[in-house]
Every structure is written in structure tokens, then in C-alpha cells.
Amino acid sequence: MIDVKNLRFSYKKGHETLRGLTFAVDDGEIFGFLGPNGSGKSTTQKILTGILGGYCGEALLFGQKPDAHPMDFRSQIGVLFEFPYLYTNLSALDNLNYFASFYPAGRRRNAAELLEMLEFKKEFLRKPVSSYSKGMRQRVSMARALIHNPRLLFLDEPTSGLDPSGAVLFRKIIEEERRKGTTVFLTTHNMLDADLLCDRVAFIADGEINALDTPQKLKEQKNSNMAEVTYLYENKRCTVSVELSRLSRVFPFPHDKIISIHTKEPTLEDIFIQYTGKGLIS
Ligand SMILES: Nc1ncnc2c1ncn2[C@@H]1O[C@H](COP(=O)(O)OP(=O)(O)OP(=O)(O)O)[C@@H](O)[C@H]1O
Numbered sequence: 001m002i003d004v005k006n007l008r009f010s011y012k013k014g015h016e017t018l019r020g021l022t023f024a025v026d027d028g029e030i031f032g033f034l035g036p037n038g039s040g041k042s043t044t045q046k047i048l049t050g051i052l053g054g055y056c057g058e059a060l061l062f063g064q065k066p067d068a069h070p071m072d073f074r075s076q077i078g079v080l081f082e083f084p085y086l087y088t089n090l091s092a093l094d095n096l097n098y099f100a101s102f103y104p105a106g107r108r109r110n111a112a113e114l115l116e117m118l119e120f121k122k123e124f125l126r127k128p129v130s131s132y133s134k135g136m137r138q139r140v141s142m143a144r145a146l147i148h149n150p151r152l153l154f155l156d157e158p159t160s161g162l163d164p165s166g167a168v169l170f171r172k173i174i175e176e177e178r179r180k181g182t183t184v185f186l187t188t189h190n191m192l193d194a195d196l197l198c199d200r201v202a203f204i205a206d207g208e209i210n211a212l213d214t215p216q217k218l219k220e221q222k223n224s225n226m227a228e229v230t231y232l233y234e235n236k237r238c239t240v241s242v243e244l245s246r247l248s249r250v251f252p253f254p255h256d257k258i259i260s261i262h263t264k265e266p267t268l269e270d271i272f273i274q275y276t277g278k279g280l281i282s
Pocket of ligand 1: 040044
């Protein structure tokens with residue numbers, strides 16, 4: 001679906017923003033592109049969606065160059081941008097009907113039904129976007145990305161600005177899209193989204209990919225094999241980290257009562273820091 005080989009890009013001479021990215025995204029996959037601010041995520045997405053040209057190396061979507069603008073290229077991709085590009089003086093319905101009009105009638109989804117699926121407040125359907133909260137604008141932007149049933153979805157920070165139940169709903173909708181066979185390129189620094197949704201993730205830092213695998217494999221590779229044990233000893237509550245191998249027979253410390261044992265599994269963010277030496281929010 002997406003094939004990127006040795007992709008390089010510079011905004012100004014002498015400084016490379018993308019320094020030789022190579023990766024492939026399979027049909028029907030949710031592929032996470034994770035990195036801290038300024039690492040090159042949006043630049044990569046802009047190249048793949050045909051907004052930015054002038055790159056070196058190879059970038060192919062459906063076997064085509066994204067900046068060659070073949071007639072049907074844009075109708076096959078849906079994009080949720082980091083910042084909502086909506087007409088703020090128009091309502092949600094007018095925005096969506098306008099964007100839908102760019103696509104063949106056979107591909108268009110019903111704007112009102114899409115907004116209902118996204119739990120958009122009915123009373124705001126005909127009010128201007130300028131009166132919407134951040135979460136409402138995000139819902140309209142998601143509807144805009146889905147309005148023409150794209151084969152490939154680019155989602156840049158889809159759950160940003162949403163409350164926890166909105167984020168759960170968006171994750172459900174993204175999974176539903178995947179079930180229908182849509183491929184998803186998810187750009188984010190939200191670890192929970194990446195861990196819950198992605199089949200594979202790539203870690204990008206300073207314009208380079210440092211690791212690429214399934215979230216589970218990445219976590220297993222760097223598994224600390226440690227357990228955190230909480231116990232009572234001489235009426236005092238204590239917590240220690242112990243290697244799992246040392247727990248196989250007896251607890252290697254004096255205790256009166258074990259209260260809990262938890263294996264210390266690294267989070268995707270721990271792994272990211274181990275690979276790149278940086279946190280995801282810098
Ligand atoms: N139009 C531009 N002109 C010059 N430099 C730019 C431009 N857009 C981005 N950059 C620079 O390129 C680098 C990568 O930016 P990019 O927006 O791709 O990062 P990002 O990983 O998407 O960050 P964020 O998480 O903040 O969105 C940054 O150093 C940024 O300042």
C-alpha cells in the first residue's frame with residue numbers, strides 16, 4: 001500500500017529534516033508513526049499525501065508517486081490533519097457536503113449519518129464551525145476524512161482535543177475502518193492510541209527511524225524481567241523490584257506477608273526512550 005525507500009527531505013539547504021526513511025505499510029494494516037515534536041512526522045505525511053514535493057528517494061502509494069497527482073489518487077486517500085482545515089463560517093453539514101462534492105457520487109457517505117456515528121451534537125449540525133469546541137471540530141475533521149470511503153486513511157493525532165470517551169469512540173471507529181479493509185497511517189505521540197490500535201509502529205527521531213515492529217515485540221525485546229513485590233515486614237509496608245528468576249522458589253528477602261506481585265512490563269514510551277534517548281513530548 002505504501003512503499004518508502006531512503007526518503008530524504010530538507011526545508012533549507014544544509015539541514016536534512018528526513019534522513020533516509022525506509023518502511024512499507026501493508027494493505028489493511030494500522031501503522032503507527034511515533035515521534036517527538038519536530039521529528040519529521042508531519043513532513044512525512046505531507047510528502048505521502050502529495051502536499052510536499054522536492055524530496056529525494058522513493059515514496060509510492062498504490063504503486064504511484066503521491067505528487068504526480070493522478071486523477072484518482074486523491075479520491076483514494078482520506079486525511080485528518082493535525083489542525084482542522086474547515087470553513088469556520090459554514091456549518092458541519094455544509095462543510096461536509098462541500099468536501100463530498102469533490103468525489104464521485106458512488107463513493108460519498110451521508111454526512112449526517114457520519115456525524116451521528118461520531119456522536120456529534122445534533123443541535124450544532126447547522127451552526128457555524130466557529131461556535132464549536134475543539135472536540136466537535138475534531139469530529140467534523142474525522143467525518144471529512146471518511147466522507148468518500150477512502151482506501152487509505154492518514155490520521156494525524158486523531159484523538160487530540162477529545163475527552164476520554166471521545167478518544168474511546170474514535171479508536172472504535174478506526175478499528176471499524178480497518179475491519180472494512182481500510183489501511184491506516186497513524187501519526188501520533190499518544191502511546192495509548194499506538195499500543196491499542198497499531199499492528200506495527202515505527203519510532204522516528206531526528207528524521208530517522210530507530211525501530212519498527214509490533215508494539216508487543218518491541219516491548220518484549222526490552223522486557224526488564226523484573227517484578228515489583230509489595231510486602232509487610234515487621235508491620236512496615238515495603239516495595240522492592242526483584243528479577244523474576246530470583247522469585248522461582250523463595251522470596252529473597254525476609255517478610256511476614258506478601259501483599260502483591262506485579263511484573264514490571266515496560267510501556268511503549270519506555271521503549272521509545274530506550275531506542276531514541278528522548279521522550280515523546282519534548
Ligand atoms: N514549512 C517549514 N519550513 C521550515 N521548517 C519546517 C517547516 N515545517 C516543519 N519544519 C521543521 O521540520 C522539522 C520537522 O517538523 P515536522 O512538523 O515534520 O515534525 P513533527 O514530528 O510532525 O512535529 P509535531 O509533533 O510537533 O507535529 C522541525 O524542525 C520543523 O521546525
